[in-house]
Amino acid sequence: MGYVSGLKCRECGREYPVDPIYVCEFCFGPLEVVYDYKKIKKVLTKRNIQKREENLWRYKELLPIDGEPQVGLESGFTPLVKADNLAKALGVNELYVKDDTVAHPTLSFKDRVVAVALTKAKEFGFDTVACASTGNLAHSVSAHGAKAGFKRFVFIPATLEASKIVASLVYEPHLVAVDGNYDEVNRLCSEIANKYKWAFVNINIRPFYAEGSKTQGFEIIEQLGWKAPDNVVVPCASGSLLTKVWKSFKEFKKIGILKKLETKVFAAQATGCSPIVAAIKQGTDVIRPVKPDTVAKSLAIGNPADGFYARQVVRETGGYGEDVSDKEIIDGIKLLAKTEGIFAETAGGVTVACTKKLIETGKIGRDETTVICITGNGLKTQEALTGQTAEVHYIKPNLAAFEEILKKISK
Numbered sequence: 001m002g003y004v005s006g007l008k009c010r011e012c013g014r015e016y017p018v019d020p021i022y023v024c025e026f027c028f029g030p031l032e033v034v035y036d037y038k039k040i041k042k043v044l045t046k047r048n049i050q051k052r053e054e055n056l057w058r059y060k061e062l063l064p065i066d067g068e069p070q071v072g073l074e075s076g077f078t079p080l081v082k083a084d085n086l087a088k089a090l091g092v093n094e095l096y097v098k099d100d101t102v103a104h105p106t107l108s109f110k111d112r113v114v115a116v117a118l119t120k121a122k123e124f125g126f127d128t129v130a131c132a133s134t135g136n137l138a139h140s141v142s143a144h145g146a147k148a149g150f151k152r153f154v155f156i157p158a159t160l161e162a163s164k165i166v167a168s169l170v171y172e173p174h175l176v177a178v179d180g181n182y183d184e185v186n187r188l189c190s191e192i193a194n195k196y197k198w199a200f201v202n203i204n205i206r207p208f209y210a211e212g213s214k215t216q217g218f219e220i221i222e223q224l225g226w227k228a229p230d231n232v233v234v235p236c237a238s239g240s241l242l243t244k245v246w247k248s249f250k251e252f253k254k255i256g257i258l259k260k261l262e263t264k265v266f267a268a269q270a271t272g273c274s275p276i277v278a279a280i281k282q283g284t285d286v287i288r289p290v291k292p293d294t295v296a297k298s299l300a301i302g303n304p305a306d307g308f309y310a311r312q313v314v315r316e317t318g319g320y321g322e323d324v325s326d327k328e329i330i331d332g333i334k335l336l337a338k339t340e341g342i343f344a345e346t347a348g349g350v351t352v353a354c355t356k357k358l359i360e361t362g363k364i365g366r367d368e369t370t371v372i373c374i375t376g377n378g379l380k381t382q383e384a385l386t387g388q389t390a391e392v393h394y395i396k397p398n399l400a401a402f403e404e405i406l407k408k409i410s411k
Helices: 037-043 046-050 056-062 084-090 110-124 136-148 162-169 182-195 206-223 240-254 275-282 307-317 326-340 346-360 378-385 399-410
Strands: 004-009 031-035 080-082 094-099 128-132 151-157 174-178 231-235 264-270 321-324 369-374
Touching: 031 206, 037 056, 037 240, 056 110, 056 206, 080 206, 084 094, 084 326, 084 346, 094 206, 110 128, 110 136, 110 206, 128 136, 128 182, 136 151, 136 162, 151 162, 151 182, 162 174, 162 378, 174 182, 206 240, 231 240, 231 346, 240 264, 240 307, 264 275, 264 307, 264 346, 275 307, 275 321, 321 326, 321 346, 326 346, 326 378, 346 369, 346 378
Parallel strands: 094 369, 128 151, 151 174, 231 264, 231 369, 264 321
Antiparallel strands: 004 031, 080 094
16 A cells, blocks of 8 residues: 555645545535655655666655556656756856656656556546646647556647647547637536546546656755755646645655755746736735737646645745746747757746746846756647748758858858
8 A cells, every 4th residue: 555644625624535536525625645754754765766766656655656656667757957058048057957858758747647647547447538738748648548558538729739739649549629728628628527437637636646746856856966956947837836846845855855945936937828927926816817828838727726826835935936928938948959959848948938037137046056847848849939940051962052051151
């Protein structure tokens, strides 16, 4: 058996057994997994972690499964890149990129949450998995679900990038493109989840699914030499990743792996969909839904489920939030690519561009250690860069033609 004590409402504190439920039946607050940290502290040590396979399951005692991992054995433990070139460009001394563009089967951090969700779905006895997605989650559920033998239904906004649609279809799920934005897709999926006995990873399995995001935070601490950074910048869609990165830091502190925790957590969003950052800047706890209008479609959730809790984390840690325009997002993608050779999707452009602003405004100190979270590969959102990159030099197949181009380049 695992180390989960049960589920608990994040609002009223009412406790529930470990079942595929996600809201409190009394106050309708979201449910969260609760662990027996005293038991975990006895078995999860630095030495034990370091002996294990380099995947996300090396922290399995802090993940909500009862038996052994069954899905996602190739996911996690992505590089933490010391980004000296980007640091120089941004004018800071020590900057790291947590690079989830690589080392995952579907090249995004969603492989973390899906590994946990589908393992839990197997433990609960489901034969069908499903999700509402802005792209990356659809890829991950389609891929991992195929390997694990599930029937799969993935629901996406019909306006999603063509490359993201193909990247799901290749695994042959039942892909349903809905005429609406993500929030409308999610509302439809909530209705479907109430009627059909499927494991909707981000609905009825959400309390377990969300815990997978903690593995990004665990890895950051381990890869920094068992230390917490001064700052961490996290892109926000629902806000769940930000809250779980912070939860992972606190859990390592709780069980004694982390001795000191003074990290500030910063939220990054696109200006065209920034309800969490807007609340942070306005100094309010009220997250006002918006209609998304941004090139960063993977972050385009206008009514973020964990927005309030993300806002709380930012306040608790003394962090802040920043938002950037579509042009700044594209510039952020290109800056990361040309300095560190990392091709991020639009969400990564948001993180880089917001970090730049946070440094320029003094919210992030130039002598502090900062980690920025890059969550998906740029091959997924190439359309966003159409007409925004350097030109191609077309020539005839002869030396004279090449040297003519060389003259122009050299000027």
